[in-house]
Structure formats: structure tokens, C-alpha cells
Amino acid sequence: MCLALSSFHLTTLSRKLYEAFASNDPERSGYISRKQWVKSMAKVLKLPLLWGKIYPYLVVPSPDGRVQYIDFLDRFKIDVGEYELLSFPFSLYSEF
Secondary structure, X not given: OEEEEEHHHXXXXXXXXXXXXXXXXXXXXXXXXXXXHHHHHHHHHOOOEOHHHHHHHHOOOOOOOOEEHHHHHXXXXXXXXXXXXXXXXXXXXXXX
């Protein structure tokens, strides 16, 4: 299954993701925990995905297991014309 988001929506979501991540980083270290990453992704994107299972495929954690969220957001700025494409295996969708 493939999810397609327009460039406009991805830009908007990236900003909201950054804000959600930064709100969990009061010291402005640039890092958040895995749990904070999972909660932020679910809250902002509102997709029925099991973010905890997807985490190891999307995030390269620091040696202490935290997420460097600016690097994470930068990794997914892929322009393929009019659409930004994100593909996830169907088995990672949560049950309704």
C-alpha cells in the first residue's frame, strides 16, 4: 500500500512534526526519546500505523537510543515531481 501526499501537505506536516518533536525537547538538544517520537508521529500524522514497529525502518537512533529529529526530518525530503511518496508494508497498519 502506498500513501501519496502533495508537496504542500508534506511541508505542512514536516513543520507540525518539527513542532511536536521540539515540544518534547525543552533543552533544545535536538534529541527526543523513541517513545516521544512514536507519540508525535501518531498525533501529527493521524495515520493508522504501528509507529513503534515502523521506527527501526525510519530512524537511525543515536548510540543512546534517542532520535535526532532534525536529521530524521531531513532524510525524508524527497521530491518526485508533484507528489511525495511514502510506502509502508500493509502489515504495519493497525487494526481498526
